[in-house]
Amino acid sequence: MTQHRPIKKAVFPVAGLGTRFLPATKAIPKEMMPIIDRPLIQYAVDEAREAGIEQMIFVTGRGKSSIEDHFDIAYELEATMAERGKDMSLLEGTRLMPGNCAYVRQQEPLGLGHAVWCARDIVGDEPFAVLLPDELMWGAPGCMRQMVDAYARTGGNLISVIEVPDDEVPNYGVIDPGAEDGALTEVRGLVEKPAIENAPSNKIVSGRYILQPEVMKTLQSHEKGAGGEIQLTDAMARMIGSQPFNAVTFAGARYDCGNKAGYVEATLALSLERSDIGAEVRQVAERLLGQ
Ligand code: G1P
Numbered sequence: 001m002t003q004h005r006p007i008k009k010a011v012f013p014v015a016g017l018g019t020r021f022l023p024a025t026k027a028i029p030k031e032m033m034p035i036i037d038r039p040l041i042q043y044a045v046d047e048a049r050e051a052g053i054e055q056m057i058f059v060t061g062r063g064k065s066s067i068e069d070h071f072d073i074a075y076e077l078e079a080t081m082a083e084r085g086k087d088m089s090l091l092e093g094t095r096l097m098p099g100n101c102a103y104v105r106q107q108e109p110l111g112l113g114h115a116v117w118c119a120r121d122i123v124g125d126e127p128f129a130v131l132l133p134d135e136l137m138w139g140a141p142g143c144m145r146q147m148v149d150a151y152a153r154t155g156g157n158l159i160s161v162i163e164v165p166d167d168e169v170p171n172y173g174v175i176d177p178g179a180e181d182g183a184l185t186e187v188r189g190l191v192e193k194p195a196i197e198n199a200p201s202n203k204i205v206s207g208r209y210i211l212q213p214e215v216m217k218t219l220q221s222h223e224k225g226a227g228g229e230i231q232l233t234d235a236m237a238r239m240i241g242s243q244p245f246n247a248v249t250f251a252g253a254r255y256d257c258g259n260k261a262g263y264v265e266a267t268l269a270l271s272l273e274r275s276d277i278g279a280e281v282r283q284v285a286e287r288l289l290g291q
Contacts, residue, residue, distance in 0.1 A: 004127070004151060004152060004155040005126055005127055006052065007051070007052070007053060007127055007128065007129050007148055007151065007210055008052075008053060008054045008055060008126070008128075009053065009054070009055045009057060009122070009123055009126065009128040009129070010048040010053045010055070010056055010057065010128065010129040010130070010131055010144075011057045011059060011116055011119045011123065011128060011129070011130045011131075012031075012041065012044060012045070012056060012057065012058045012059065012130075012131055012132075012133060013059045013106075013112055013115035013116060013130070013132060014029065014031045014041060014058050014059060014060055014061075014064060014067055014133060015059055015060055015061035015064065015105070015106040015109065015115055016030065016061075016109070017109065018030030020258065020259065020260070021033065021260070021263075027063075028066060029041075029063065029064045029066060029067055030134075031064075031067060031133045032066050032067060032070065033257075033263070035136065035257070035263075035266050035267050035270055036267060036270055036271055036274070036277075039070060040133045040134070040136065040257055041067055041070070041133045042070070042093060042094065043133070043136055043138075044131045044132075044133040045071070045093070045096075046093050046142075047131065047137060047142040047143060047144050047145075048129060048131055048144055049093070050141065050142045050144070050145050051129070051142065051144035051145040051147070051148045052145075052148060053129060053144070054100060055099070055100055055101070055102065055122075056071075056096055056100060056101045056102075057101075057102045057103075057104065057119045057122050057123065057128075058101070058102070058103045058104070059104055059105070059106050059115045059116070059118050059119055060103055060104070060105055060106070061105055061106050061107070061109075062105075068103055070094060071094060071095065071096040071101055072095070072096075073095060074091075077091075078091065102122050104118050104119055104121075104122060105118070106118045110222075110229060110230050111224075111225075111227075111229025111230035111231055111232075112132075112229070112230075112231060112232045113219050113225075113229070113230035113231050113232040113233075113234065113235050114219070114222065114229075114230040116130055116211075116215070116216075116219060116232055117216060117219040117220065117222075117230070120216040120219075123213060123216065124213070125213050126213055127210060127211065127212050127213065128210075128211060128213070129144060129147075129148075129208070129209065129210050129211075130208070130209040130211065130232070131144065131207065131208055131209075132207030132208075133257075134207065134256065134257050134258035135206050135207030135208070135254060135255075135256060135257070135258070136254070136255040136256075136257050136266050137160070137206065137207070137208060137250060137252060137253075137254050138252055138253045138254070138255065138266075138269075138270065139250065139251060139252020139253060140252075142252070143160050143206075143208050143250045143252060143254075144208055146160075146183070146248055146250060146251065146252075147160055147208060147210055147248050148210070150183070150184060150246070150248045151210050154184065154244055154246050155244060156212065156243045156244025156245060156246065157187075157209075157210065157211050157212055157215075157236060157239060157243055157244065157245045157246070158209070158210040158245075158246050158247070158248060159175070159187070159205050159208065159209050159210075159236070159246075159247050159248075160205070160206045160207070160208035160209075160247070160248050160249075160250045161175055161185065161203040161204060161205060161206060161247040161248070161249055161250070162203070162204060162206045162249065162250055162254050163202050163203055163204075163249075164202055164204050165202070166196060166199075166202055167196070168204075169194070169196055169199045169202050169204060170193055170194060170195060170196055170199070171193065171204075172193065172204035172205060172206075173190060173191070173192045173193070173204060173205035173231075173232075173233040174190070174191050174192075174194055174199050174200060174201060174202070174203065174204055174205070175187050175188075175189070175190055175200065175201060175203050175204075175205065175247055176188045176189030176190070176191070176200035176201065177200070177201050177203055177247070183248050183249045183251065184246050184247070184248060185203065185246065185247045185248075185249065186245070186246055186247075187240060187245040187246060187247050188240065189237060189240065190205070190233050190234075190236055190237040190240070191233070191237070192225055192226040192231045192233035192234060193226045193227070203247065203249070205233065206250060206254055208250075209232070209236075211236070212239070212243055214239065214242075214243070215232075215235050215236065215239060218235040218238050218239060219232075219235045253269065255269065268281070268285065272285075
């Protein structure tokens with residue numbers, strides 16, 4: 001089997017303004033909104049770590065410094081907790097050491113493709129992952145782990161897809177599917193936010209990517225697409241044909257926390273699974289629904 005270069009770096013585009021969640025996101029980044037007791041961004045970082053990724057690259061913007069604080073040492077908090085004999089495991093996964101994290105700013109909101117391009121110098125000449133923290137991918141193994149395992153066979157470019165009802169398709173990037181082999185689907189085309197009648201399928205790009213470094217050159221042209229933004233989907237579409245391009249259908253649950261109902265669904269679903277609060281939340285939910 002061919003050896004593909006391992007995926008060691010992940011890009012997290014976190015510069016978005018989060019207007020859909022105003023006023024909650026006026027002073028805190030949307031990526032810091034918690035699902036129960038973990039901020040959204042940490043679910044994505046944990047997922048990357050589980051997939052063997054070592055360096056987390058955050059593309060941030062103004063007002064996002066609490067993300068940096070979240071992954072830093074909180075000296076006073078830690079010292080006080082230790083002194084009081086508190087459970088230090090509550091902070092598990094929140095410390096990224098220098099060398100394991102990097103922050104770069106996207107100075108203007110020009111689109112997802114532009115955000116990824118802002119990380120080009122840190123990514124360098126190697127394949128890398130992109131994780132959109134809005135999309136909470138919940139499964140064991142996690143979505144990126146499933147992708148990295150598939151990548152060991154396919155190499156090239158890989159995206160995660162899921163099937164959604166037709167009326168939701170225009171909100172996402174959509175693939176034109178080719179041959180299928182288990183969870184793998186060949187990607188013949190990609191289109192960003194198509195009108196329903198032009199959508200090639202209902203398999204949508206669910207915010208996880210493994211990309212070859214050449215995509216940065218494609219993004220360099222700063223060509224605008226859907227919504228007048230520089231779209232990652234368009235840059236990927238241009239690479240089809242010159243490099244292998246496949247999709248992995250994620251085996252697990254996916255919650256679109258970029259919209260309010262999806263966010264509430266994620267909170268409820270993950271709460272019900274928890275050993276500490278699951279039973280209580282179930283009772284509450286049943287009581288509320290019984291009314
Ligand atoms: C972005 C991508 C889109 C993808 C979606 C997943 O869109 O451009 O292809 O399907 O994330 O959530 P956005 O949510 O930024 O509009």
